[in-house]
Amino acid sequence: MSIDVDFLVHPRWLIPVEPDRLVLTQHSIAVRDGGIVDILPQADARARYRAATDYELPDHALIPGLVNLHTHAPMSLMRGLADDLPLARWLREVIWPAEARHVSPSFVRDGTLLAAHEMLRGGITTCNDMYFFPGDEAEVLAEAGMRAVIGLIVLDFPSAWANDPDDYLRRGLAVRDKWHGHPRIAFSIAPHAPYSVSDAGLERAAYFAAELDLPLHIHIHETADEIATSLASHGVRPLARLERLGLLGPGLTAVHAVHTSEHDLALLAHHGCSVAHCPGSNMKLASGIAPLPAMLRHGINIGLGTDSAASNNRLDLFQEMRQCALLAKVGSLDATAAPAHTVLRMATLGGARALGLDGAIGSLEIGKRADFCAVAFDSPSASPCFDPISHLIYVCGREQVTHVWVDGEIRVQNGEVLLQTNDNELLALVSLWQTRLV
Amino acid sequence: MSIDVDFLVHPRWLIPVEPDRLVLTQHSIAVRDGGIVDILPQADARARYRAATDYELPDHALIPGLVNLHTHAPMSLMRGLADDLPLARWLREVIWPAEARHVSPSFVRDGTLLAAHEMLRGGITTCNDMYFFPGDEAEVLAEAGMRAVIGLIVLDFPSAWANDPDDYLRRGLAVRDKWHGHPRIAFSIAPHAPYSVSDAGLERAAYFAAELDLPLHIHIHETADEIATSLASHGVRPLARLERLGLLGPGLTAVHAVHTSEHDLALLAHHGCSVAHCPGSNMKLASGIAPLPAMLRHGINIGLGTDSAASNNRLDLFQEMRQCALLAKVGSLDATAAPAHTVLRMATLGGARALGLDGAIGSLEIGKRADFCAVAFDSPSASPCFDPISHLIYVCGREQVTHVWVDGEIRVQNGEVLLQTNDNELLALVSLWQTRLV
Numbered sequence: 001m002s003i004d005v006d007f008l009v010h011p012r013w014l015i016p017v018e019p020d021r022l023v024l025t026q027h028s029i030a031v032r033d034g035g036i037v038d039i040l041p042q043a044d045a046r047a048r049y050r051a052a053t054d055y056e057l058p059d060h061a062l063i064p065g066l067v068n069l070h071t072h073a074p075m076s077l078m079r080g081l082a083d084d085l086p087l088a089r090w091l092r093e094v095i096w097p098a099e100a101r102h103v104s105p106s107f108v109r110d111g112t113l114l115a116a117h118e119m120l121r122g123g124i125t126t127c128n129d130m131y132f133f134p135g136d137e138a139e140v141l142a143e144a145g146m147r148a149v150i151g152l153i154v155l156d157f158p159s160a161w162a163n164d165p166d167d168y169l170r171r172g173l174a175v176r177d178k179w180h181g182h183p184r185i186a187f188s189i190a191p192h193a194p195y196s197v198s199d200a201g202l203e204r205a206a207y208f209a210a211e212l213d214l215p216l217h218i219h220i221h222e223t224a225d226e227i228a229t230s231l232a233s234h235g236v237r238p239l240a241r242l243e244r245l246g247l248l249g250p251g252l253t254a255v256h257a258v259h260t261s262e263h264d265l266a267l268l269a270h271h272g273c274s275v276a277h278c279p280g281s282n283m284k285l286a287s288g289i290a291p292l293p294a295m296l297r298h299g300i301n302i303g304l305g306t307d308s309a310a311s312n313n314r315l316d317l318f319q320e321m322r323q324c325a326l327l328a329k330v331g332s333l334d335a336t337a338a339p340a341h342t343v344l345r346m347a348t349l350g351g352a353r354a355l356g357l358d359g360a361i362g363s364l365e366i367g368k369r370a371d372f373c374a375v376a377f378d379s380p381s382a383s384p385c386f387d388p389i390s391h392l393i394y395v396c397g398r399e400q401v402t403h404v405w406v407d408g409e410i411r412v413q414n415g416e417v418l419l420q421t422n423d424n425e426l427l428a429l430v431s432l433w434q435t436r437l438v
Numbered sequence: 439m440s441i442d443v444d445f446l447v448h449p450r451w452l453i454p455v456e457p458d459r460l461v462l463t464q465h466s467i468a469v470r471d472g473g474i475v476d477i478l479p480q481a482d483a484r485a486r487y488r489a490a491t492d493y494e495l496p497d498h499a500l501i502p503g504l505v506n507l508h509t510h511a512p513m514s515l516m517r518g519l520a521d522d523l524p525l526a527r528w529l530r531e532v533i534w535p536a537e538a539r540h541v542s543p544s545f546v547r548d549g550t551l552l553a554a555h556e557m558l559r560g561g562i563t564t565c566n567d568m569y570f571f572p573g574d575e576a577e578v579l580a581e582a583g584m585r586a587v588i589g590l591i592v593l594d595f596p597s598a599w600a601n602d603p604d605d606y607l608r609r610g611l612a613v614r615d616k617w618h619g620h621p622r623i624a625f626s627i628a629p630h631a632p633y634s635v636s637d638a639g640l641e642r643a644a645y646f647a648a649e650l651d652l653p654l655h656i657h658i659h660e661t662a663d664e665i666a667t668s669l670a671s672h673g674v675r676p677l678a679r680l681e682r683l684g685l686l687g688p689g690l691t692a693v694h695a696v697h698t699s700e701h702d703l704a705l706l707a708h709h710g711c712s713v714a715h716c717p718g719s720n721m722k723l724a725s726g727i728a729p730l731p732a733m734l735r736h737g738i739n740i741g742l743g744t745d746s747a748a749s750n751n752r753l754d755l756f757q758e759m760r761q762c763a764l765l766a767k768v769g770s771l772d773a774t775a776a777p778a779h780t781v782l783r784m785a786t787l788g789g790a791r792a793l794g795l796d797g798a799i800g801s802l803e804i805g806k807r808a809d810f811c812a813v814a815f816d817s818p819s820a821s822p823c824f825d826p827i828s829h830l831i832y833v834c835g836r837e838q839v840t841h842v843w844v845d846g847e848i849r850v851q852n853g854e855v856l857l858q859t860n861d862n863e864l865l866a867l868v869s870l871w872q873t874r875l876v
Contacts (some may be wrong), residue, residue: 077822079821079823079833080825083778083828118818118819280764282768285767286772286775287768288768288771313829313833316819327721330720330721330724330725330726330765335523335524335528336523339522340521340522380868381555381559381752381753383868384515384872385872386517386519387518390521394750394751394752399837417818427816427821431822
């Protein structure tokens, strides 16, 4: 009397993230129609279910797919184009001029494909993106099989994609209308930053986000200079300005939030905003150390982001998880800050909640979608293992990810990313862009 | 009229580290009797030399073997035994009790083998170690084919290895005598720390280091508490105490040096001491941020260390290189601090110089020993590459290391570590210790 399911996964450890700190050993997960239908002891699973495929993973931990809460996928083509520079010079002298010359639908497509390959390879099943040509991004991410929330960027200045805030919104919302109802591709309104969007543009962004029930995605309080400029130009700090313009709310993801006072954090907490913490990017660009322990004390929901490969230079949430824990500890001089299970939660359920997707993904629970990945603990460099959760944060690298499923579809198998474009074709595309960019 | 050599390596990029910032493309390196006999354009190399083996590495960077300037290899058996704890509790509640129960020659042998596997796999060819039972370490590291400087530990309190400072020195120096003249295994005198060795023990350590021309290896200025304790007990900061006792000099490697004032740094610079910077350990234990830019300004020689896998939890110098660059930037709020080439130099020639081995290793130069490793840049996650040196620091992970040679012997080939103990045997040994430790 077995029940048919599409597949069963039998890992050594199953870490659902919710409830917190739980580690199930010798349990299995059953998937049908892209959803998790059961989590139960392995012996019971084998007795109760008949699967088209059984994945035996005897040295692996199964965890929810990682949620990259802030990235600019197409910028992977500019990985390492300019390092060891501060944010303002990096943007003005290298990145913006390169974008002005090269950004196009094909740049966005090829860069997004490169990023999708890297993210999937490292166990990232969902990304929260912000860039130009969102329709091209959507097509590539949909075909790659990722889950994504694609930011409809809003800027005061023109680009190859649009001319002014109204034009960005008009074009962006047309893309959103076309994709409305897709099971894995959703959209947010993404005003770039307080220093690059006027009050009018920010108000329009807030209006459409409210009207269409879309999340908001914005860089905010990244550098000390940003705060000083806002005080000089607007008389208030950027977060206070966003509040005045009606942007703060549970749908807003505040990216970076490095320079945040107790008052700023109270504001974020009061409005139920989330933070996309990007420790690697904040360190590399010398932006500063976000006050993570204070954010946690305020009860602010936090997810983790890689930022782009142009500033990071890896789209690697395993690295960001470790960095998050280590930076919080040294930044607060408290070795108990940001313990492993808290950080794993940020990189999964925290990111999902920021995107309004915590009903569907972010933890391994019956009824949620089958977004998860397996991490092999069987190499000498990953041995011994005394605590699998701690191991994921402090020992593991993304190279240990062996299998990744999104919405019940296998996207990485035995470390190989299953894209329609094979690795050699992808490398050839990247090589062409490299030649053009230099 | 070809000249016979043992092997030729033909990488795409050859980064000798000395001279600084140089990247040679399409060059080859010729090795005979474990030494580098030539570095020249590939076409010339193929014409001039006849090699028993040619290694074709068309997508790889060849760099000097990494020098791990501070570790405790056998502690790899305690990888992740206790995380998210401050240094004092971590040591007193977990590590020291575990060591009191378990440290023995077989613990040291198995742990050192595990560490050697991990270090070689990640391109580390030399380690500067400090632990108990140095003779057992020496045997394992010699057989694994690594180069090592093994610290003869000195402590006030007894352990399974020795009873008091004189006993530690007597036993340690007997090991050193036995190994004297070995081509890859050397020794240092390693008083553990200012808080664990009395004045008399430190003076004896300094005496033997001077008498036998051995380097000194000591943890110093790691935490704020260490400084306060020294001021209370000795009336001076630890480095001033070491100066008074005659320990400071070009042979001394000051491990951590996190809490260092301008005066402390002037002292280190004046005596020509080196610093073993361990950014990952300093972050995880919340010790603080070492003032790297100030050290560089003082002209202090700096190498990088992983510390032990019990506190890190990886013996991974690729991760430490990246961490070093990122932490220096965010710690000084200067994105130009610790640029990539400076960090690569620390992890190679800086470490070699600290150990007095810069005449033999640390850079790819004719006449030096053949210690080097190849890093593959051919995966999508490592593409594109605009600057190979920057790529090594900000993009690469140790999993990209494919080949490692030490003293002209190949120790890693196509990612496989060539030890006499195979991976499954090693994992079985580790598993036994894991059971005992919990």
